[in-house]
Amino acid sequence: MTDLQDLLRATAAEGSNTVDLAEDAVANRIRHRRTRSQRLTVVGTALVAAAVIAGTTWAVHPGDGHPPTASGPSAAAVPPRIVTSDYAGPSGMEALLVATLTADANGCVRAQAGQSEVTLVWPRGYTVRGDSQSFEILDAIGKVVARSGVRISIGGGGADRFQNTWTGRECATGGRLWMVGGISARR
Amino acid sequence: MADWEPAFRALLASRGGALRSYAYLLTGDASTAGDLVQEALTRVFSRRRIGGDVNELEAYVRRAMLNQYIDSRRRLRRWNATRHLLVDVPHHDDDRLAVADEVRRALATLSPKQRACVVLRYYEDLPVTEIAGELGCAEGTVKRHLADARAKLATQLGVTEESTP
Structure with a gap:
């Protein structure tokens, strides 16, 4: 047998019957994930409501008159930097992170979710423009997908460790890594 | 439900x-x-x-x-x-299983993208354009992966270039 197509078919036929799909176990796992996702949505909605109330309060009492910044009025403006993956597509993971983009003193862009900061790993080709106090993230075709200081929903999921093929290692200084999937603005 | x-x-x-x-x-x-x-x-x-x-x-x-x-x-x-x-990699005396083992071993020598290209092209029968879309890379890259994979498989499985368009 010298035809590659035949060899592959024979191999698939030989091995595929031993592949267990665990249909019921998978169905249970899906049920569990969907339930958890619904709970996250409820929590996200509550956070948005809190953000709207806080925003309204700020609009009525705007403080010193300066617009909100990504990392506070005392941070010096330095060029923002992001970590990018070597994979051009979205991460494919389905978890949800509701956060605001900020930049630290070195300009490294992070997601601020409550008290914790997460280093975001953007798909290959994504770039950032602006400065550390006000910046925009652009996708591979130059479309703005996120802005600093705006609360957004970031689909994706956690990564175990920084990969050598990613860029921006200097920004992965510990803490959680989040592989970015879809982005949408919170309303 | x-x-x-x-x-x-x-x-x-x-x-x-x-x-x-x-x-x-x-x-x-x-x-x-x-x-x-x-x-x-x-x-x-x-x-x-x-x-x-x-x-x-x-x-x-x-x-x-x-x-x-x-x-x-x-x-x-x-x-x-x-x-x-x-x-130890399992060894089979049965001819059919032995061929499957040989193919699995040969496929294991390919890089993930080469292997994906081979499966999509020669098992799923997808054209190069669609494979490029699936993998998010250029058609030329797919062609290169396929050529490299064919060269490796030709040595190990005795498949000829003519039989693997």
Whole structure:
């Protein structure tokens, strides 16, 4: 047998019957994930409501008159930097992170979710423009997908460790890594 | 029964075998193939909105399997480089099983993207354009992966360049 197509078919036929799909176990796992996702949505909605109330309060009492910044009025403006993956597509993971983009003193862009900061790993080709106090993230075709200081929903999921093929290692200084999937603005 | 579940059951009933074969050729191992399909199904059906079109769902699951396979193979590369030092590869005397073993061993020498290209081109019968779309790379890259893979497989399996367009 010298035809590659035949060899592959024979191999698939030989091995595929031993592949267990665990249909019921998978169905249970899906049920569990969907339930958890619904709970996250409820929590996200509550956070948005809190953000709207806080925003309204700020609009009525705007403080010193300066617009909100990504990392506070005392941070010096330095060029923002992001970590990018070597994979051009979205991460494919389905978890949800509701956060605001900020930049630290070195300009490294992070997601601020409550008290914790997460280093975001953007798909290959994504770039950032602006400065550390006000910046925009652009996708591979130059479309703005996120802005600093705006609360957004970031689909994706956690990564175990920084990969050598990613860029921006200097920004992965510990803490959680989040592989970015879809982005949408919170309303 | 939740609204996603009839579509899930219908997909496995009608396309379960094809998904098994695809996963097996990508991974070369029944246990890893099972994990790959199960995780892909979980990801796709955990989305909030699920359509009922089995063909569309199958395409989503295959895409998830491919992405996951390539990502996980990157992480496993170091382990695979030394695995042969630790475990014995099973040997079969039966001719049919021996051929399958030989093919699995030959496929295991390919890089994840080369292997994915070979499976998509020669098993799934996809044209180069579609493979490039699936893998998110240029057609030229796919052609290069296929040429490199063919050269390796030609040596190991005795397949000729003519028989592998």
